[in-house]
Amino acid sequence: LVTVPETVNASTTARARARAELSREILVTARARLAEEGPAQLSLRAVARDLGLAPSALYRYYESRDALLTALIIGAYRDLGRAAAEADAAIDPDAYVDRWLATTRAVRSWGLGHPQEWALIYGSPVPGYRAPDDTVDAANQVTVALVRILAEAYAAGHLHPPAAPEVPAHLAAELARVRDLVGGGLPDDVAAVVVVAWGYVLGAVSLELFGHYDHAIEARASMWDVAMAVLTTSLGLGRRPSRSRRGEGRSGR
């Protein structure tokens, strides 16, 4: 199975060009099917049908159904990561609260717009499917888009979480890896708080998408805004430290 080049240069043969194009078209079609059924329901035959191909033809492009799923997962992470990064890039880099709010909002919006793809990457694992390591990098891009903002805010002295948890050594070692994703610089306790914030953002979108506000909270957008306000306060994210950390901090005054 030959991998498909991302970019098609001029010297590429017509056959290769057609191959790359159809390969992408298969992905697009599969994504469209996903929008109508769940990831577990996604069938090669249905995709082939939509494309007017024989089912067996897909095997020239994807080794198996799992390979197609993997491509979809990676695509979804990339798409979401891109949406988050673009939202961030549109804001003044020094306005950390605004960047955080805009980026988290973009994450939620993407989820609302792509509920089945969200389920594919953040929902229950697809049964019988084991994600290969290729997906990890793509998943990390989303994490980085969120965490970077908080890391930069911290570096600029604009993140002062009032909650400074004790972090045991073995956990601190692992948090260091998260820290390294964004270039280091966070103390253990702040890194832990950042992971909690990351978890809340993803978890809250899932709760909403998976129907757990049903019959209770219909004002979803307002609830999101309120939740993010609470989160921002809890993070101590903003221009002025609300409290010094650990009695004596880096905060002025």
Place this chain on the structure above:
Amino acid sequence: LVTVPETVNASTTARARARAELSREILVTARARLAEEGPAQLSLRAVARDLGLAPSALYRYYESRDALLTALIIGAYRDLGRAAAEADAAIDPDAYVDRWLATTRAVRSWGLGHPQEWALIYGSPVPGYRAPDDTVDAANQVTVALVRILAEAYAAGHLHPPAAPEVPAHLAAELARVRDLVGGGLPDDVAAVVVVAWGYVLGAVSLELFGHYDHAIEARASMWDVAMAVLTTSLGLGRRPSRSRRGEGRSGR
């Protein structure tokens, strides 16, 4: 289709008793199958096979596969709700922090012990299945078990969230419903913070169970403890108010 009485009294006929028993046995077997495959994979035929019955026999007990799923969902919510309530009941009622930590821990433990049932109730919706309203009550029991602790803590003056978000009126009206689940008494902004805490607990368990700490954080129990410490601080849950709310609060001193 006759409903099965919860309790079997002495006058019940042997046939009815057998019916009730097998009805329960079907559920138990289905739950066991769930532990091995995902909810979407659950098949009537497999359950019948495990019980040594013809597939058609199950139709005497459950109208359809969806009806069986519904019974499983309600059972899972009840089981989780019971586990949470029991953990709470084991703690001194005035020790709100301990109650919160014990109860949330119980929620996580139940999830770790019943990952597929967790996925059934909190994971991506099972495709093609639409949950009937019967499940809502059962779901609420879990919410109540968590929220009640915070409501009681607030009533006792032991909950002082430093984050007091602005809550728009239409959202406040909906939060009132949540409030009513536990007998009222929470101001809008506190109710909003409580919903955020509820969301974090459920979201964090899902993230862990669905594999989003994989390749990053292996010290799951420590991470949980740290997260709950952060959450507790963010809630302002404890004996002494860490800050007065809105400048002048009910806090003493």
Place this chain on the structure above:
DNA sequence: TGTACATCAGTGAACGCGCGTTCACTGATGTAC
């Protein structure tokens, strides 16, 4: 530029599988007299 051969895309039939649900049936259990 033209020909001979190799490569590769896509076909269509077939494989074996498991699923939810229906239906006419049998034999056992329960009930009314």
Place this chain on the structure above:
DNA sequence: TGTACATCAGTGAACGCGCGTTCACTGATGTAC
């Protein structure tokens, strides 16, 4: 207490369905001389 009839549990065969994957094939595209 005994008999006649009604109810109901469970059977087994069958329905129609869609699935992932394999395989021998054809015809078109690409390449080497």
